[in-house]
Amino acid sequence: MPLIVCALFWAIYPDFARAAELITLRYGQNAASAGSLSSLPLTVAERKGFFTREGLNLVVVPIPGGTDRIVAALDKGEIDTGKNATPYLIQAVLKGSDAVAIIAQTTNPVYxxxxxxxxxxxxxxxxxxxxxxxxxxxxxxxxxxxxxxxxxxxxxxxxxxxxxxxxxxxxxxxxxxxxxxxxxxxxxxxxxxxxxxxxxxxxxGADLIFNVDMTRRAWGEKNRDALVRFVRAFAASYEYMNDPKNRAELTNIVKESLKVSDEIAREIFSPYTQPDKNVLPKRGELNLKAFNQVLALMGEAGVIPTPVMPADRFVDLHYLKMAGIQ
Structure with missing residues (x-):
């Protein structure tokens, strides 16, 4: 009898069953950027159900006080993954952080x-x-x-x-x-x-990587499957955003997120549709040449020691490769 009751329960409440099977990932992002244009890949992935499709329950954790604190939250184990500006990741790693970039975020936002x-x-x-x-x-x-x-x-x-x-x-x-x-x-x-x-x-030049998603190397080694799913979900978001068929829907998302008019939303999203602007990665790939360009500019500015270390000191391509992306 109990087996019949359980079977009926899961049949009646399939969403509860799926939720029970999801892997929870805590994702940190700057509290000030929630709902902003820089969060568009996350917004799209959530709206289109890409995380759920990969068996993930992504819990967004707002981190107040600036992007440098996102690496600190990662190092403390308060989050499992997080979005950060590339230079802050680099500076944290040079100070001993175990953080590592695993997928590109917005590569060259429009300023x-x-x-x-x-x-x-x-x-x-x-x-x-x-x-x-x-x-x-x-x-x-x-x-x-x-x-x-x-x-x-x-x-x-x-x-x-x-x-x-x-x-x-x-x-x-x-x-x-x-x-x-x-x-x-x-x-x-x-x-x-x-x-x-x-x-x-x-x-x-549109040859930089402004933002990356990161994790801790040690944590990643123990949770590879979850991170590969995470990478695939974001890759699906970038593919969706880069598909010309979805421009009208994405322009509407920009309009809703930023609370702007149709005309301004179209103007804002226009560079995203132009390949030479390189605003978005195609599927989240980490371009090591672009990463090295950021390192070189930081070295020239005197904010990190020279000669600068190569990109692979700060990047782990395993997850992109396991996801079949890079």
């Missing part, structure tokens, strides 16, 4: 160099204060590359560390900063308010 109305060209930035992010941050590194591409060297201006797009815009509006890098959609709002765009960071 605009927004300037005050009186700035008419790059030459006008000489002798001015520029509000960048922290030294070694990918936003700072890509902005410096754009400036160098236009013959503006670090000695030509004064850099001020200002963390966060909204804080940098405040610096610009106050007149303290002459130029700042801004992400989407805030850059479009600044332009509407009369602050011109001098250029996009990708104009100096």
């Amino acid at each position: 605009s160099l927004i300037v005050r109305p009186e700035i008419k060209g790059f030459a006008d930035l000489k002798g001015k204060v520029l509000g960048l992010s922290t030294p070694g941050d990918t936003i700072t590194l890509s902005a410096l590359r754009l400036l160098a591409h236009n013959k503006i060297k670090p000695a030509d201006f004064q850099a001020k560390a200002v963390v966060g797009t909204s804080a940098r815009f405040d610096c610009l509006k106050s007149g303290e900063c002459a130029a700042v890098p801004m992400g989407q959609p805030e850059d479009l709002g600044a332009i509407r308010d009369g602050y011109p765009r001098l250029g996009f960071t990708y104009e100096a």
Whole structure:
């Protein structure tokens, strides 16, 4: 009799049965980026059920206080995986962290160099204060590359560390900063308010890896199956986002997530559809040449020792290979 009751229970409640079989992974991300454009791959994967399809119960753990704290949470065992800006992973590993990148996230997000109305060209930035992010941050590194591409060297201006797009815009509006890098959609709002765009960071090269998903090497060795499923789920999200057939749906997700109009959503998502912008990986592949480029720029900026270590010190391709992606 009890066997019949159990069989009836699982037949009536199949979702409960599936949930009981799911592997739980705790996924850390910057609390400030929840629902933002940088979370689009996660949002798509959750909406399309890619984690559940892989037998995963992904529990998103918001980490307050900045991306450097995500590695700290990983090292403490408070999360199993997490998204982080590549430079923060590199700096943590050089200080002894067991963290390692296992899949690429957004590779080259769109940042605009927004300037005050009186700035008419790059030459006008000489002798001015520029509000960048922290030294070694990918936003700072890509902005410096754009400036160098236009013959503006670090000695030509004064850099001020200002963390966060909204804080940098405040610096610009106050007149303290002459130029700042801004992400989407805030850059479009600044332009509407009369602050011109001098250029996009990708104009100096779209060959970096801004963000990665990571785990601890030791934990990963013991939980390979779960991480391969995790990698496959995100790979499916990137494939879905890169498929032209899904552009209308994705534009709508951007509209809903950022609470913007159809027109702005289409403008924001447009670079994602252009292969030369390299905003997204095709399937989450980790391009070691691009990773080495980040290391080289960090070395040139003096934020890590030189000569810099190779990318494979910070990357583990086993999970991508086991998932048949790389």
